[in-house]
Amino acid sequence: GAGVSQSPRYKVAKRGQDVALRCDPISGHVSLFWYQQALGQGPEFLTYFQNEAQLDKSGLPSDRFFAERPEGSVSTLKIQRTQQEDSAVYLCASSLEVRPVANTEAFFGQGTRLTVV
Amino acid sequence: AQSVAQPEDQVNVAEGNPLTVKCTYSVSGNPYLFWYVQYPNRGLQFLLKYITGDNLVKGSYGFEAEFNKSQTSFHLKKPSALVSDSALYFCAVRDPYGNNRLAFGKGNQVVVIP
Numbered sequence: 176g177a178g179v180s181q182s183p184r185y186k187v188a189k190r191g192q193d194v195a196l197r198c199d200p201i202s203g204h205v206s207l208f209w210y211q212q213a214l215g216q217g218p219e220f221l222t223y224f225q226n227e228a229q230l231d232k233s234g235l236p237s238d239r240f241f242a243e244r245p246e247g248s249v250s251t252l253k254i255q256r257t258q259q260e261d262s263a264v265y266l267c268a269s270s271l272e273v274r275p276v277a278n279t280e281a282f283f284g285q286g287t288r289l290t291v292v
Numbered sequence: 293a294q295s296v297a298q299p300e301d302q303v304n305v306a307e308g309n310p311l312t313v314k315c316t317y318s319v320s321g322n323p324y325l326f327w328y329v330q331y332p333n334r335g336l337q338f339l340l341k342y343i344t345g346d347n348l349v350k351g352s353y354g355f356e357a358e359f360n361k362s363q364t365s366f367h368l369k370k371p372s373a374l375v376s377d378s379a380l381y382f383c384a385v386r387d388p389y390g391n392n393r394l395a396f397g398k399g400n401q402v403v404v405i406p
Contacts, residue, residue, distance in 0.1 A: 179335070208393060217382055217396030218336070231391040266335060272392070280326060281394060283336040 177201075179284035181267050187290045188257045196252045196287045200269030207250050208281060209242055210266040218266055224250060257291045264288050294319045294387040296366075298397035306405050311373040313400050315366045315383030324386035325366045326394065327357055331379045339381075342366060353377070373404045 180199040188194050200207050205226055210218035211234075220234040226247035235242070239257075244250040254261055268281040296317045305311050317323055324343055328336040340351025347359045357368045368381060380401055384394040 181335075206392065210394075215398075217384075217398050218394070220393040220395070223391045223393060225391075231393070234393075268336075268394075270392070280338045280341055282338065283328070285333070285335040 179267055179269055179282050181265075181284035181287050183287060184285065185288050185290075187292060190258060190291055191256050192291075193253065193255045194257055194289065196254075196265050196289070198250045198252070198267030198269075198284060200248065200250070200267070201271075201282055202248075204269035204271050204282075206270045206272060206281075207244060208268045208270075209250070209252050210268065211236075212264040212266055212286070214263070221252070221265075254289075257289075259291045262289055262291045294323075294385045294395050296325075296383045296385050296395060296397040298381075298383055298400050300400055302401045302403060304403045304405060305373045307375055308372050311368075311370040311377065311402065311404070313368040313381045313383075313402060315368065315397060316364050317366060317383075317385050318364065319385055321388070323359075323366075324388065325357075325359065326384045326386065327351065327355070327366075327368050328382045328384060328396075329379050330382065330399070336382065339368070373402075375404045375406050378402055378404045 182197045207224040209221040212218040222242045223231040224244040239255045241253045264286040266286045268283045270281040272279040326341045327339040342359045350356045380399045382399045383397045
């Protein structure tokens with residue numbers, strides 16, 4: 176596609192419910208990132224994929240958060256037993272480069288706004 | 293760890309006046325610096341980046357940024373602000389030793405007054 180696509184745009188979940196957020200990166204982009212943006216804050220890194228390999232998951236806040244990218248394209252961020260503090264915008268970004276090259280920009284999707292009630 | 297700081301919460305500027313959004317950075321090694329803009333209910337849009345070379349970087353929508361190594365700053369500028377520039381602006385630094393993740397500042401709300 177022309178850009179990074181995320182779905183759903185909005186998700187309301189009851190506390191304790193499991194949710195799955197989808198990201199379609201730009202075709203051919205090797206790197207894929209997930210970020211969490213709380214209200215009034217800058218995005219915070221969650222996890223990184225290079226193709227299908229999850230190379231860094233150090234930003235995932237708890238073991239309730241799980242991400243996958245099984246075929247090296249579409250990625251899913253899953254949150255189990257959602258809690259109110261999980262309410263945030265979840266942003267996906269993709270970029271063409273691989274390590275160690277760091278000079279290409281990341282392209283972001285519009286995000287999924289998760290509200291846990 | 294790589295980090296950036298955006299000291300101001302909100303920047304108010306009259307339409308037609310110069311706009312400056314401040315950013316300072318802290319890195320080990322060479323800095324890879326970015327500016328993104330976020331409009332309401334939209335994702336982050338890339339504006340410009342500094343990797344190496346000229347200290348004055350030109351980007352999208354008439355924005356530019358000046359890299360200053362001695363002051364560890366990367367301020368975003370626009371000579372003449374438009375009402376449509378009202379948005380949230382984020383400075384970010386890429387961590388080449390951390391899988392190229394971006395570390396963002398807290399953001400600055402820019403309000404351009406007609």
